[in-house]
Amino acid sequence: MKILIVGAGRVGTSVAENLVSEQNDITVIDQRPDRLAYLHERFDLRTVQGDGCQPSILKQAGADDADMLIACVEQDSANLVVCKLARQIFNVPRRIARIRSPEIPEMPELLGEDGFCIDSLISPERSVTTYLHSLIEFPEALQVVEFAEGRVSVVTVKVGPKSPLAGQSVRHMDAVFPDVNARLVDVQRNGQPVTQGAGGIITPGDEVLLVGDTRHARRAVRQLHEAEKSVRRVMIAGGGNIGMRLAGDLADEGYSVRIIERDQSRCEYLAAQLPSNVLVLHGNGTDEALLERENIDEMDTWLALTSDDEDNIMSSLLAKRLGARKVIALINRQAYGELMQGSHIDIAVSPSQATMSELLRHVRRGDVVAVHRLRQGKAEALEAVAHGDRSNSKVVGRRVSDIRLPRGAAIVTLVRGEEIIMAENDTLIESGDHVIVFVPTRSQMAKVEKLFQVSASFF
Known part of the structure; x- marks a missing residue:
């Protein structure tokens, strides 16, 4: 192209x-x-x-x-x-x-x-705000993205020491969710996949990728990780467009929100624009005395959302040391984000990855509804619409096991009208199905795209 x-x-x-x-x-x-x-x-x-x-x-x-x-x-x-x-x-x-x-x-x-x-x-600001909001709604998750107009969620979560999944074989990991419309798609340990071979045992600290009905996703996530207290108190460093939008959205939903901004005139603007239950503070997120005075140790979530990567990293490290339960930092430089993710900073959010997820659906070939980058951009999941019939489509009228996907890729969910179907080997794909596919490496995406392109006879 x-x-x-x-x-x-x-x-x-x-x-x-x-x-x-x-x-x-x-x-x-x-x-x-x-x-x-x-x-x-x-x-x-x-x-x-x-x-x-x-x-x-x-x-x-x-x-x-x-x-x-x-x-x-x-x-x-x-x-x-x-x-x-x-x-x-x-x-x-x-x-x-x-x-x-x-x-x-x-x-x-x-x-x-x-x-x-x-x-x-x-809109990078809108994309990042939406993504941050989902992380606050799922306090146990490292990443949350949505498909099928929010009806299907893909969640990355770290397995906790008391999780029922710890010690289970990768082969039988779906058995952990007998009463939940969800499935586990991928398991990673130190950035490497945990295979289904003889040594494929899930251990605490592994990162798993869960796909499921959004209505059931929270229950499934809490089975993977000790349930954390719900988030009610949030402190934000940075009153730019993202910080202001997020503070306003959270305040409207009943969260207790405090926002720190270093520019006096911007503080006055924020105070005028945001709901009255948002406390606007003039100061710097790296000011230890300010954080202690504002009871940072009582905060459920700290978000560093300034335009300066170094400030976001330093203020997040400080907030964590002072007792904030979960810290999230906005980090533009990919190398910084990969270095800090999972350390004292719980989640490093890349604005560029959020923007690319919004843009990729226009670049992908075939009828692609949504695309999201996963694992710091290394993997992808996409939602594509299956068209045609068995004579002019490589997927319609075929069982999942008969579709020639790249190695490691998987068809995980079908959305058929109001029904959300967790795909099995014998699941038959019909025309009009919204098919959600996990692809472990971006280099394989071209092969997946071709599967959802109908032949000329379709037209």
């Missing part, structure tokens, strides 16, 4: 890095030569220096025959204009814009053919 990315900031760079590794033909436009030099040195892609709002620059970058344009400049206005030009002048088939404003998504008349010609919006 030939993809044109306008904007090489934090989001654009992350998008380019992820998509170029999947053998896409990528061209990046930006006005800053230092950003383009960084991308050109590290990745096999083309760069064009200039303003993406200029038709001549878009033409130079190859907009005439691009399959997709992703506009992710820092300014919303520029992204809107770029998508309009891409459609009306170059007829680019798919146009995606990164939008910060919460107002624009609520005005669909601005997005269609009579507006700015945008097919889809991506």
